[in-house]
Amino acid sequence: MLHQTITIKDIARELNISVSTVSRALRDTFDVSLETKQLVLEKAKELNYKPNFNARGLSQGKTNNIGIILPFITNYYFSTVITGIQKIAYDFNYNIILYLTNDSEEREKLIMSNLTLSGLDGILISTCASNYDHVHEVIGKGIPVVFFDRTNPLEASKVRQDDYNGAFEATSHLISQGFSKIAHITGPQDQIFTQNRLNGYLNALEHYGIPIRSEWIVHTGFSQECGSTDLQSLMSHCKKPDAIFAVNDRKAIGAMVQLKKENIRIGQDFGVVGFTNDPICTLITPTLTTVSESAFEIGRIACELLLKHIQKVNLPSKEVILPGELIIRESSMRTTLVD
Amino acid sequence: MLHQTITIKDIARELNISVSTVSRALRDTFDVSLETKQLVLEKAKELNYKPNFNARGLSQGKTNNIGIILPFITNYYFSTVITGIQKIAYDFNYNIILYLTNDSEEREKLIMSNLTLSGLDGILISTCASNYDHVHEVIGKGIPVVFFDRTNPLEASKVRQDDYNGAFEATSHLISQGFSKIAHITGPQDQIFTQNRLNGYLNALEHYGIPIRSEWIVHTGFSQECGSTDLQSLMSHCKKPDAIFAVNDRKAIGAMVQLKKENIRIGQDFGVVGFTNDPICTLITPTLTTVSESAFEIGRIACELLLKHIQKVNLPSKEVILPGELIIRESSMRTTLVD
DNA sequence: TTGTAGGCGTTATCAT
């Protein structure tokens, strides 16, 4: 062994009892006398015994590790989701192993195919893929999988925000502020959450009798830079929009940056609404109207759900949808007083 | 077994050879014929064999897992460091297990004492603790530990930015802009990186013959809120500062928020410099002068170093210090044109 | 070059 460690054998030897008794005492099973249990626990503490998870995993077929697969962690939303996951995992003595796909479908599939599934009791995933064989395969092997945020059509538990209603409210709000030429800048078409937000946008327009212009729906990436270039291309059309609903705050901010460059007054002359409620919304000028997502809650609930699936095989899968909340700030207010 | 899996036994049986030969072929050792190696590899691929890390770990005493212990992930700096770590870890087929201390010393110690060290080949840590027995104990057990960002006096490898020089430059810059009543808002006293930035600040003042006022050095927490309250308390003194060097961008931004509330013109009348170069620096108005940290590089180098320590026992420890760069923006420029 | 056997630390199945 690399690092000398105390094992149940050491405890057994010192106490002159068998390893199986020690094992039982440590796991607090019913068939061990209170007396010896006490003795074992004391000795374990004295020797600073730490169970070997490899060995336990090998004999039990479980590892107390759960994998998190997601595009990035360098943004408010995902890092907060992970913090929520971590809280539950820690409380229940599970480790979380992080895999970053960098928003690459290829990378995601590579990661999942290389996954040493024997090392994972379950998986939490925010997928960036447009087909699902790789996830299906894992589920087929009996590994519980819970989707969060970016879900997919597979039969599995899912936790996400209410993308459709958030988008509907956001768009309706812009309309209520007197904007009528509302564009939508969004991500790739094949993401379900993206489709949901798009549908919310479309149905709001429809509901208020505003015609839909397909050239005002721009599918690119999720980054701030994409937001800037999206706006630029929108404003180069002959028919220019007077407001934007962005799929997330980052793109909204990218659009704002570009609007400022083009000397268009945000709020008064051009409405902007994002999605997520990144803390930056309150720091940027003007402050950004958005739909809040309960990132921490999503992480917490997804992890709790996964642990339940791990405990109980064949637990029926369920979908949890958390409501968002429209948070109105300056970027969408015609009457805003910008300092 | 919970999830049926292919083992080397299966491969051995199908090929009518022994498990040890399979094991050897899979690990590409010297004493196996090219022919059987080919056969084994083919069969392994055919059966979609995945090694069981628990078993491998148990017999070899290693796990291909490294632990990352750090205060938070919900900020630009730490999430970027992790991304750097992840890149290297992934390339070398290591998993990263995340532990969040929430900036609590108690929590950090609890985590480390509960750590099932048998499950970790090494540890990367950004400590928030002021004493080091818990880390010392782990190192004593022969587990390689590499510190990043927040280091400590223990004998171990460390990777961090040049806090002292960054702070010196930041403060000098404020002085060169004509600010002379420069306050420093920082974190707890017992952090080494905090001390280094404080010393850079102090020595810059000294170097330019500016008297030091201890009431202008405020030790609180690292959050944006702390930045706001720090500024508030500074401005309630009879002697008010005319500039602030903040230990990080978050506190600088908190200070800016408060300055705006008090209608003090940032840049012209009051200089602000932060530390980190969070992307938000370019989005806030006015844009924030700061010292850039190479977060991704720090993660990358720390992980590379750790892997070397894992490979080679008793590799002499070393300290890598990455230079920062002063990035001058509007918040520290008297001549700024704020839009 | 290949096979056999024992062990890694733990749990589970038998006995006792």
Add this chain to the structure above:
DNA sequence: ATGATAACGCCTACAA
């Protein structure tokens, strides 16, 4: 209530 003993999947002497 406790103790042997065999497994879990893999690796590594040692033997052939």
